[in-house]
Amino acid sequence: MTSMSDQRPPGNIEAVVVFEKVTKSYGKARGVVDLDLEVRRGELFGYLGPNGAGKTTTIRLMLDLLRPTSGRLRVLSTDPVDFTVRRRIGYLPGELDLYENLTGEDLLTYFDHLRGNGSLGNGRNLAERLDLDLTRPVRDLSRGNKQKVGLVQALMHGPELIILDEPTAGLDPLVQHEVFRILAEAREGGATVFFSSHVLSDVQKLADRVGIIREGRLVAVERLDELAQKALWRFEVTFGRPVPLDEFSSVPNVRDVHIDGDRLICTVVGSVDALVKAIARYEVVNVVSQGSDLEEMFLAHYRGDDLAQ
């Protein structure tokens, strides 16, 4: 595990989000435990963890929807209890529900008034980029289009801090790509983006640093290249004829090798380069590779003592 102290921003870099030993427990649901987290100004921070790990709890604490049981947190150098800080924040909830009887335009108008900063024009531009029809009532929108409305309202007022809970849920890959581009642009404009996901590939496309949360505890904060070293890929290769086992069991980064006649099944950790070069020596009929299963990756890398309870 990467030592978290290595990842602390040096003093001259402003931390936009700071959690200090924050614990939130409520009811039967697990919250977060002793959470220490710093997000630096101008970074795209991915918050990765399986469903139910505490991602949404972390985010809702930042918005003062939840109050910490213990510990201290600051968002834009402000206690989230101070509602005025939310003028500078854009938020997309994870389980998004909007006012069903309003149109997209109505919703943006309403929130624009509550924020008092005349950003409706920008909202319309964003909607256009996402190919979103603002004239239809929310109740008639598909899940993907609702998600777009949610994104537009989160981004239209040019917030300093953009907090997105599972932003790509329900979006087709093309729109996801556009969303990533919009977020990258926002970052170039000086915004900080904090987004959660349970999908590793989302985080890989977008994040500079990744915080990994499991069972309410932050188990690591890593740069993306460090994380890539730990990604697991499951490969299934079909050859034109049977292949020898020992040819592949010694390939770097490859483990769990099985040969079944002309089929090779194995797991790759980190770079797939060596495997690709090894299989290229034979006639390849088909290659199927499956991205990392997050839970598998956690088990492989983060089965630390702190999780052993």
Add this chain to the structure above:
Amino acid sequence: MLNSVFSKSLRDRRRSLFWWVGGIAAYVIFLDAFWPFIQDQQEEIGELIDRFPPALLAVFGVDAAGDLFSAAGYLNSRSFGWVVPMVFTIYAAALGARAIAGEEEDNTIDILLANPISRSRLVIEKFAAMAVVMTVLGGALLASLLAGDALFGLGIPAARYLAGSFSAVLLGIVFGGIALVVGATLGSRGPAFGAVAAGSVAGFLLDSLARIVTELKPFQKVSPFYYYGSSELLVRGLNPVHALVLALIALLMLALAVLGFRKRDVGV
């Protein structure tokens, strides 16, 4: 209509308010339309009424059979006696319960509170919208009472109608406030409705039975219906002290709702 939480809340109630206004206007005109016939048969009805047990009459807002011989007595027992307060209470409870708990149950509270608006202000604006909706309903009630009077010649002074409608609005805001307190504190509408249902039925029975059961007399003043003044509104007019008490209870509810909502986790 989307300038603020207050105006959006009013906008959301446009349709339901239309039906409540229509309903109460139709009811009042219907009552007034029967007055000429009632007047013709005063004596027979009086004999009939005399046979009812006084407790039953009290529950229906009739202090004495004699009340029914006047237009004010007739109309009061059938409107401000219990139908009007019931209508205002039910509608206000729905508004008060929906105000915060509705946003929470619909899961829209997260995205709303992510805007730079304080929780206190949210509660206050929702309360204000509820009070305005009640006032509009009260205005509609007053207008239909005045129209009915002019059409069917009941001859009740306009000030009495104003007194009754005003008192009904205040009573509605009190119960809407109770629903708001429970909904804002617990985050779900069920208990908010429950509190108003239990509170209004108990308060109503306490107030009406205390008029005939002397043992209950000391407790009558606990009931909002005592200050509402069901039996006397069209007969004696408004008691300004009682109206003030209702207004103060409503403000107390607003304060409790703010306190209840400010300190807790939202949407859990």
